[in-house]
Amino acid sequence: MDQYIGKMLDDRYEILELIGTGGMANVYKARCHRLNRLVAIKILKSDLADNADFRRRFHDESQAVAQLSHANIVSVYDVSTNPDREYIVMELIDGITLKQYMERRGRMDWRESLHFITQIMRGLSHAHSRGIIHRDIKPQNIMVLRDGSVKVADFGIACLANAGQTLTQEALGSVHYISPEQARGDRIDARSDIYSAGVVLYEMLTGRLPFEGDSAVSVAIQHLSSVPLAPRDIDPSIPEPLELICMKAMNSDPNKRYASADAMIEDLEKFRRDPSVDMDYIRQELSKPAADSEPTMPIPTAQVASAVKKHTGEVRREPEDDEPPRRDKRSIAIIAGIFAAAVLLVVLLFKLILGDFGPAGSNKSYTVPDVRGMTVEEAQEAEGVKDIFTVHVQGMRKTDEYQPGQIVEQDPIAGRTRKSNFVIEVYVAEEPEKVLMKDLTGMEYRQARVLLTDLGMSLKIESREESSDKYGANAVIRTEPAADEPLTAGQTVIIYYSTGPESVVVPTFTGQNIADATKNARDLGLTVGEITYDPYNIAEPGQVVEQSLEPTSEVPGGTKISFTVSGSKNDQQSQTSRVAEFSMPADMEGMLKVEFEQDGVILDSQYLSASLGKVSYTFTGDPGTSSYVCAYFTSLDTEATKVSDIQEVIF
DSSP states (O other), X not given: OOSSTTOEETTTEEEEEEEEEOSSEEEEEEEXXXXXXXXXXXXXXXXXTTOHHHHHHHHHHHHHHTTOOXXXXXXXXXXXXXXXXXXXEEXXXXXXXXXXXXXXXXXXXXHHHHHHHHHHHHHHHHHHHTTEEOSOOSGGGEEEETTSOEEEOOOTTOEEGGGOXXXXXXXXXXXXXXXXXHHHTOOOOHHHHHHHHHHHHHHHHHSSOSOOOSSHHHXXXXXXXXXXXXXXXXXXXXXXXXXXXXXXXXXXSGGGSOSSXXXXXXXXXXXXXXXXXXXXXXXXXXXXXXXXXXXOEEEEHHHHHHHHHHHHOOOOOOOOXXXXXXXXXXXXXXXXXXXXXXXXXXXXXXXXXXXXXXXXXXXXXXXXXXXXXXXXXXXXXXXXXXXXXXXXXXXXXXXXXXXXXXXXXXXXXXXXXESSOOEEEXXXXXXXXXXXXXXXXXXXXXXXXXXXXXXXXXXXXXXXXXXXXXXXXXXXXXXXXXXXXXXXXXXXXXXXXXXXXXXXXXXXXXXXXXXXXXXXXXXXXXXXXXXXXXXXXOSOTTBEEEESSOTTOEEETXXXXXXXXXXXXXXXXXXXXXXXXXXXXXXXXXXXXXXXXXXTEEEEEEEEEGGGOEEXXXXXXXXXXXXXXXXXXXXXXXXXXXXXXXXXXXX
């Protein structure tokens, strides 16, 4: 049992449950009894409480975040730094990390990436304006809320820009997102955060990290001396101006990056207004290196420096007077090349004299060419095949990489030599099974994307917004291709989803029960925002007494409306229950491990027989809210895992 769960801190904060843990602190869900609200409390781990360095870092975080107040930064309500226990009280975020979001979505649409990175940069702009550098920007430290807004979290290794801090012994940060200067242990500034944000944008756009390696040091070296593959080389559908913004932010030379978060925001907004805007950058210039899931970890800068030295080479020195001169390696290579060419010429002349350049069937060796990607007819007529090799079809293969009729596999493989048996056995891509487009109309947009991804056809999914009086916000209006039309691997599918009606006339919600009010607001195309409670109001408990939007006013669809409700939240039925039903995978047999997930959190796991066909689970939530739920089915025999359709449950 955790030592804090069930305890009361400072006669005010009741610790309810552990919701997260990090290297320095644990995060708990708690109730503030003074203001009657749920909060998150970050408490310094007890085994680190006596460590002066960790206490200093924790104190620095509290000092940093206490200065910040911005819509895109997790709010801090209270700080306690007493000798017995240090903790920070923050807003409780109803959402998931950007890392979790990306793991579910895979490669994100560039429009969604633009939406997220703009908010991240706005949060950083606010922090930088207060002289605070985050130093650990990564998807794990970005929270995505239900309404699509983003908040920067975890200023655990933040520092004050005016503190003149350098890292001479170790560079703190997550190695896949760390800036080159931070990895070296050099002095850092706001541009280090911009580099890390550029890496986050790169990952959102491409679905992969710019640099991978077997160790933290090897990845750090790549940040210092390598240039990542350009995003458009991975996905040509990414607009070029957005690629240029990403590459400029990730430039290994801080002087060639954006000078500030505001400068990057300015370009992002230019692009948002006009996706064809000329950024006046040269991709090749941005790609030149400078002359010189993971947890936050120390990166030994001495080790990095030593490795970089080996990687880039030492500066050549002149020999001492008493040192024998060493022959230049380049000269040796040239001499060796001339010698090899001379030997080759002699061999060729020898073969020519002996007449070994005869037709196929002689004792000559022939190199097997690469015929993959060709049709059988094309391969038989290809240079290096015709009049030498015979192409024989061995069978068919299912593949997404090649078109039907193209060769996908060959034996012997390309590059081998043959003196006899001049036959190339090949396998040809078969016609794929026809898959029909699903009817996604009315379905929640995120669920629709998951269903298309689960088809396993490497579909390119694009999304476009439209206003609709018929469909609520985020509901699918139509698709291209339409339902029941055939799909092919790699095809582009466009999802048109609703932003709600163009305009909504706000009704009077006061006097309604809060559950009815939230449902009615959503049905009209409004977005329900914050719900607060007034324990001193004399109206019947649970009744809406105030609304943020004036009745009879006309607002755009999707506008946020907040409510004030009479009574205490404890007076209300705190939670309601809804049963969700999931179908067992038809291709799984025997006993399965079934895990039930709500909003990215595994609530329960059971061992059930696949023969049941269906399984149900009861989920709970606050009245008027909604959750996204699914089930994971894991075979005990093969360890294969399948996920059910994502369902939206309204409480």
